[in-house]
Amino acid sequence: MDTRYNPGEIEQKWQNKWLEIGLDKTPTDSNKPKFYTLSMFPYPSGSLHMGHVRNYTITDVIARLKRMQGYRVLHPMGWDAFGLPAENAAINRGVPPSKWTYQNIDQMRGQLKSLGLSIDWDCEVATCSPDYYKWTQWIFLQFFQAGLAYQKEAAVNWDPIDQTVLANEQVDNEGRSWRSGAIVERKLLRQWFLKITDYAEELLKDLDKLPGWPERVKTMQANWIGKSTGAYLEFPIVGMDEKIGVYTTRPDTVYGVSYVVLAPEHPLTERVTTEARQTEVETFVKEVSNQTELERTAEDRPKRGIPTGGKVINPFTGEEVPIWIADYVLYEYGTGAVMGVPAHDARDFKFAKQQDLPIKVVIARADAADAVLIPHEAYTEPGIVVNSDIFNGMSSVDAKVAIVEYAQKQGFGQARVQYRLRDWLISRQRYWGAPIPIIHCPNCGAVPVPDQDLPVELPENVEFSGRGGSPLAQLESWVNVDCPSCGTPGKRETDTMDTFIDSSWYYLRFTDAKNDRQVFDSTKVNDWMPVNQYVGGIEHAILHLLYSRFFTKVLRDRGLLNFDEPFQHLLTQGMVQGLTYMNPNKGGKDKWIASSLVNPADPRDPETGEPLQKLYATMSKSKGNGVVPEDVIAKYGVDTARMFVLFKAPPEKDLEWDEADVEGQFRFLNRVWRLVTDFVDNPQSSKKFKNQEPKSKIEKDLRRAIHTAIKEVSEDVDGEYQFNTAISELMKLSNALADASCKDSPIYAEGIQTLILMLAPFAPHIAEELWHLLGNDSSVHTASWLKHNPEALIADEITLVIQVNGKKRGDLQVPAQLDKAELEKYARESDVAQRHIENKTIKKVIVVPNKLVNFVIG
Numbered sequence: 096m097d098t099r100y101n102p103g104e105i106e107q108k109w110q111n112k113w114l115e116i117g118l119d120k121t122p123t124d125s126n127k128p129k130f131y132t133l134s135m136f137p138y139p140s141g142s143l144h145m146g147h148v149r150n151y152t153i154t155d156v157i158a159r160l161k162r163m164q165g166y167r168v169l170h171p172m173g174w175d176a177f178g179l180p181a182e183n184a185a186i187n188r189g190v191p192p193s194k195w196t197y198q199n200i201d202q203m204r205g206q207l208k209s210l211g212l213s214i215d216w217d218c219e220v221a222t223c224s225p226d227y228y229k230w231t232q233w234i235f236l237q238f239f240q241a242g243l244a245y246q247k248e249a250a251v252n253w254d255p256i257d258q259t260v261l262a263n264e265q266v267d268n269e270g271r272s273w274r275s276g277a278i279v280e281r282k283l284l285r286q287w288f289l290k291i292t293d294y295a296e297e298l299l300k301d302l303d304k305l306p307g308w309p310e311r312v313k314t315m316q317a318n319w320i321g322k323s324t325g326a327y328l329e330f331p332i333v334g335m336d337e338k339i340g341v342y343t344t345r346p347d348t349v350y351g352v353s354y355v356v357l358a359p360e361h362p363l364t365e366r367v368t369t370e371a372r373q374t375e376v377e378t379f380v381k382e383v384s385n386q387t388e389l390e391r392t393a394e395d396r397p398k399r400g401i402p403t404g405g406k407v408i409n410p411f412t413g414e415e416v417p418i419w420i421a422d423y424v425l426y427e428y429g430t431g432a433v434m435g436v437p438a439h440d441a442r443d444f445k446f447a448k449q450q451d452l453p454i455k456v457v458i459a460r461a462d463a464a465d466a467v468l469i470p471h472e473a474y475t476e477p478g479i480v481v482n483s484d485i486f487n488g489m490s491s492v493d494a495k496v497a498i499v500e501y502a503q504k505q506g507f508g509q510a511r512v513q514y515r516l517r518d519w520l521i522s523r524q525r526y527w528g529a530p531i532p533i534i535h536c537p538n539c540g541a542v543p544v545p546d547q548d549l550p551v552e553l554p555e556n557v558e559f560s561g562r563g564g565s566p567l568a569q570l571e572s573w574v575n576v577d578c579p580s581c582g583t584p585g586k587r588e589t590d591t592m593d594t595f596i597d598s599s600w601y602y603l604r605f606t607d608a609k610n611d612r613q614v615f616d617s618t619k620v621n622d623w624m625p626v627n628q629y630v631g632g633i634e635h636a637i638l639h640l641l642y643s644r645f646f647t648k649v650l651r652d653r654g655l656l657n658f659d660e661p662f663q664h665l666l667t668q669g670m671v672q673g674l675t676y677m678n679p680n681k682g683g684k685d686k687w688i689a690s691s692l693v694n695p696a697d698p699r700d701p702e703t704g705e706p707l708q709k710l711y712a713t714m715s716k717s718k719g720n721g722v723v724p725e726d727v728i729a730k731y732g733v734d735t736a737r738m739f740v741l742f743k744a745p746p747e748k749d750l751e752w753d754e755a756d757v758e759g760q761f762r763f764l765n766r767v768w769r770l771v772t773d774f775v776d777n778p779q780s781s782k783k784f785k786n787q788e789p790k791s792k793i794e795k796d797l798r799r800a801i802h803t804a805i806k807e808v809s810e811d812v813d814g815e816y817q818f819n820t821a822i823s824e825l826m827k828l829s830n831a832l833a834d835a836s837c838k839d840s841p842i843y844a845e846g847i848q849t850l851i852l853m854l855a856p857f858a859p860h861i862a863e864e865l866w867h868l869l870g871n872d873s874s875v876h877t878a879s880w881l882k883h884n885p886e887a888l889i890a891d892e893i894t895l896v897i898q899v900n901g902k903k904r905g906d907l908q909v910p911a912q913l914d915k916a917e918l919e920k921y922a923r924e925s926d927v928a929q930r931h932i933e934n935k936t937i938k939k940v941i942v943v944p945n946k947l948v949n950f951v952i953g
């Protein structure tokens with residue numbers, strides 16, 4: 096037989112065959128337990144990169160493994176296909192967004208198929224397709240009906256030249272528009288929001304239901320939700336019948352308040368401002384309104400603020416304190432107003448020093464209760480309450496409770512929990528997204544588009560100039576429509592939805608992807624969900640995962656599904672890094688020098704001759720360190736590429752691309768190929784392998800190696816997915832088989848069979864080919880995973896190494912399971928030892944059980 100391993104040929108052959116026999120189809124009726132494994136679906140940029148290959152290979156191994164372990168598996172794929180790049184292609188190159196997107200999808204689907212992934216392509220979804228976004232719109236209306244979708248004014252980035260709203264990413268560090276270069280303004284526009292804050296507490300609390308998630312992702316989510324426990328306190332405004340409510344985490348410091356600060360955009364600002372201060376306040380408010388939140392809260396910037404002339408009364412002391420406005424107080428957090436306590440808050444301290452405001456100490460260190468009167472910095476730790484009337488002498492911790500209780504009794508405050516999480520702004524003034532299915536009627540207000548009129552399709556006859564706002568808003572024939580409720584001429588909502596909405600529910604749709612009557616059948620979604628193993632990049636640790644959890648909970652509360660959390664286990668895979676060189680004397684993108692331009696023996700800048708630093712960094716165009724999957728596959732085949740990414744690093748760690756290691760995996764697969772073809776070609780080789788008892792010691796040893804491999808590989812792949820160590824075990828087994836001197840024995844046949852079966856999830860094509868060479872008719876991927884036989888692991892004999900002063904002098908076979916004293920006795924009596932220790936004084940004997948005995952002699 097032709098004994099050459101030719102990956103190109105066999106990979107194509109088996110991919111065709113698998114398609115023909117429907118190997119990857121999701122079982123519909125089966126009594127087997129379910130397993131749903133999912134990679135985060137890609138944005139169809141047009142070309143597959145190594146990060147994709149790694150991501151999809153991980154879930155593919157899991158899918159194949161779980162099938163062999165007796166599960167029915169759902170392993171789908173789709174496209175996160177709405178978003179800006181398609182629209183930019185339209186603006187810059189005149190290609191319609193849908194054409195551009197579908198071309199990319201076709202190209203990437205082809206690339207994915209060439210990877211031989213066991214994906215059920217019948218479940219494929221594309222979020223930009225009307226049969227998908229019909230349901231995105233329907234889900235939006237579910238939120239609307241539940242009171243969880245609403246409109247309010249919000250500050251957006253506005254490009255005054257192009258007359259359009261910009262995403263944050265489209266504004267550079269200097270606050271200029273990426274397209275027009277204009278200084279971007281902040282503008283208040285009516286925007287749609289989803290009320291994720293209603294679910295803040297559950298989203299936080301249910302992180303405890305996710306033991307299968309990395310701690311660091313849960314911490315990031317908890318910080319994003321940002322629960323804070325404190326108090327709401329009210330300060331009556333002097334000369335007005337109104338109060339300023341503040342949110343504070345330190346009610347224990349309320350006797351130290353020396354001023355109150357409003358966010359400049361607070362509705363009370365205008366009214367508390369005295370006539371004398373009016374012009375200055377207005378100018379300041381205008382200035383601040385053009386700053387981004389980041390600028391306003393940056394630690395290193397001086398806090399800016401001015402007095403309004405107004406005053407409030409501290410209800411605890413009866414004292415009057417001034418009302419200021421300052422940029423560091425954000426309107427969207429808490430009540431948009433804070434009480435300033437310079438003695439105990441670092442930010443207030445700086446501000447008070449700068450503005451010459453009084454600083455009053457009300458918390459003292461426990462060991463120096465009355466020492467500090469004029470502090471040099473804010474004391475922010477707990478301590479003993481001073482200068483606070485009836486609360487003096489209490490610990491600050493107790494005072495927090497006591498002061499809130501007092502305020503509550505007096506009617507000017509109460510305990511309050513606050514979250515940093517804000518409602519989700521989902522409006523985009525863009526074309527390439529799902530239109531928000533609302534019609535604005537002068538009589539009825541915002542009216543949902545009736546179910547039977549969904550989807551609200553994106554019109555195709557639009558112009559993409561990139562100017563003058565959303566192309567949808569400019570298309571009158573599309574915008575003007577009668578109110579579905581009263582028939583009065585109304586207008587369509589022209590905002591489309593944030594693309595994060597599309598990806599917040601796609602994993603649900605996969606369970607019933609072709610349903611044209613319902614968003615999904617509840618029975619199916621409840622059967623397959625939750626996703627047992629979700630795999631994706633850490634960059635989605637916060638938003639995508641939080642939004643998906645939110646959607647799941649809302650749809651549960653709407654009675655559409657019956658579980659609380661969508662993703663049971665989460666694996667955040669590491670990055671694929673490539674070799675690159677850096678010139679430390681250069682800045683910006685110029686500092687990266689592609690490795691193809693550098694002599695590795697003496698790395699120097701080809702332009703300047705300066706020495707370069709060698710390093711691994713995430714593959715990217717700008718660093719010139721990308722490796723194109725097609726090139727690797729053309730040279731070595733898919734199986735080698737898979738083996739390399741799986742072997743080089745555990746899935747959650749970064750992976751350094753290394754051609755030599757790729758070749759190493761290619762050689763390994765060649766060795767396996769040779770082992771099996773030699774076995775098949777050997778006329779004496781045993782065709783029996785089941786339940787054969789080993790007869791000789793050689794056979795016993797081989798059998799032990801086989802069952803050790805089964806045990807180790809099974810442990811490595813279960814739960815933790817340590818594919819790299821699993822592959823090392825496969826290598827050990829292949830070495831044991833290569834070294835075995837019983838190649839005609841049925842035990843050897845068992846070893847060959849085991850090796851192929853366990854290789855199957857990792858290198859599916861070569862395993863399938865070899866499996867068939869063994870004479871099997873059915874696919875190796877439908878075979879059952881193996882269980883080790885514990886008895887086979889027990890060794891009768893072990894090889895004991897004899898050392899003298901740490902140097903190996905020989906070895907001998909001894910019974911297994913001897914204790915230290917017995918091992919020493921065997922060693923002493925051995926010929927080797929006799930030769931070396933005769934007539935010498937033995938100072939010490941070191942025994943390592945089951946391994947060695949070392950005689951230390953004088």
Ligand code: ANZ
Pocket residue numbers: 323342343344345348423424425426427428429430431432433434435436438439440513
């Ligand atoms: C008085 C005080 C005294 C405060 C003290 C702290 C220390 P977290 O933990 O993040 O919730 N704050 C409240 N609303 C704000 C807003 N809209 N913009 C800026 N700052 C605001 O922080 C709550 C604390 O941040 C509050 O407690 C308030 O300052 C400030 F010794 O009130 B504190």
Ligand code: ZN
Pocket residue numbers: 536537538539540542578579580581582583
């Ligand atoms: Zn109406």
